[in-house]
Amino acid sequence: MDDSTEQSLSTPVSTAEAVAAEVPAEALHRPALEIQNLVKAFKDKIAVDGINLTIPRGSFFGLVGRNGAGKTTSLSMATGMLRPTAGTVLIDGINVWENPQSAKSKIGVLPDGVFLFDKLTGEQLITYAGLLHGLDRATVAQRTADLLAALDLTEAAGRRVRDYSAGMTKKVALAAAMIHAPSLLVLDEPFEAVDPVSASNIQDILRAYVQGGGTVILSSHVMDLVQRLCDHVAIMSDGHILAAGTTDEVRGDSSLEDRFVELVGGRKISEGISWLKSS
Numbered sequence: 001m002d003d004s005t006e007q008s009l010s011t012p013v014s015t016a017e018a019v020a021a022e023v024p025a026e027a028l029h030r031p032a033l034e035i036q037n038l039v040k041a042f043k044d045k046i047a048v049d050g051i052n053l054t055i056p057r058g059s060f061f062g063l064v065g066r067n068g069a070g071k072t073t074s075l076s077m078a079t080g081m082l083r084p085t086a087g088t089v090l091i092d093g094i095n096v097w098e099n100p101q102s103a104k105s106k107i108g109v110l111p112d113g114v115f116l117f118d119k120l121t122g123e124q125l126i127t128y129a130g131l132l133h134g135l136d137r138a139t140v141a142q143r144t145a146d147l148l149a150a151l152d153l154t155e156a157a158g159r160r161v162r163d164y165s166a167g168m169t170k171k172v173a174l175a176a177a178m179i180h181a182p183s184l185l186v187l188d189e190p191f192e193a194v195d196p197v198s199a200s201n202i203q204d205i206l207r208a209y210v211q212g213g214g215t216v217i218l219s220s221h222v223m224d225l226v227q228r229l230c231d232h233v234a235i236m237s238d239g240h241i242l243a244a245g246t247t248d249e250v251r252g253d254s255s256l257e258d259r260f261v262e263l264v265g266g267r268k269i270s271e272g273i274s275w276l277k278s279s
């Protein structure tokens with residue numbers, strides 16, 4: 001991997017500085033991720049129905065939608081894990097499905113329902129991810145220690161991942177996704193099952209990463225969190241993008257949650273479930 005494309009995980013610098021130092025001039029305006037007319041059909045179920053999305057370089061991008069909206073399917077296609085029925089994905093201008101190796105070297109991925117080699121300890125798993133990316137052992141050891149500490153996993157480092165809680169598993173998978181300091185992080189529900197202190201720590205790490213010129217796209221159901229964290233957002237429903245842009249543009253004068261409910265619909269105003277009452 002070309003080290004010049006890597007972002008610093010630990011030393012926040014301004015986006016402008018990082019960009020000036022690390023990115024060739026012609027690449028400055030190239031989006032980190034471009035999704036064009038992307039379609040996924042599972043037999044007769046159209047999970048993703050011709051979506052277009054541009055994730056600007058250096059943005060913190062939230063993809064929100066109800067259960068089954070198509071977020072995981074879209075992110076899986078965007079990261080080269082699921083072959084699209086139609087459409088194109090460009091990571092930093094590189095076609096993911098034509099040049100998978102080169103495109104994938106630029107990204108770190110936290111998939112939904114992560115499959116991990118869970119017989120390994122947390123430390124071994126992160127180390128293994130670093131070595132797979134071609135980093136030298138000394139760098140891997142340093143970064144593994146940094147990530148374990150930042151994610152509050154140092155004490156659990158020597159235990160097998162199969163014995164981790166759901167939140168700890170999410171955190172160790174996140175560490176494995178970040179060890180090669182990619183220029184784009186694609187995170188499917190990164191805060192799901194993670195305790196509030198760890199979630200705040202992860203948010204700090206991600207903010208510093210974006211300040212350093214990295215790009216994050218994450219999916220979430222938690223509107224408050226996305227509104228607080230993300231400078232760009234897309235609202236997905238039933239395989240379509242209903243709105244996309246800066247978070248302020250998309251929410252307008254409302255909260256993101258109100259805007260979401262307004263666009264997506266489906267709120268049920270009811271008295272509740274009659275038999276579920278105690279008296």
Ligand SMILES: Nc1ncnc2c1ncn2[C@@H]1O[C@H](COP(=O)(O)OP(=O)(O)OP(=O)(O)O)[C@@H](O)[C@H]1O
Pocket residue numbers: 042045046047065066067068069070071072073074
């Ligand atoms: N392998 C599959 N085979 C058939 N249908 C699938 C498959 N994977 C996803 N789907 C369907 O595609 C639609 C989109 O699913 P997807 O997992 O992308 O939604 P999501 O927005 O990530 O939902 P959630 O927030 O619940 O994780 C759903 O209707 C789902 O049932």
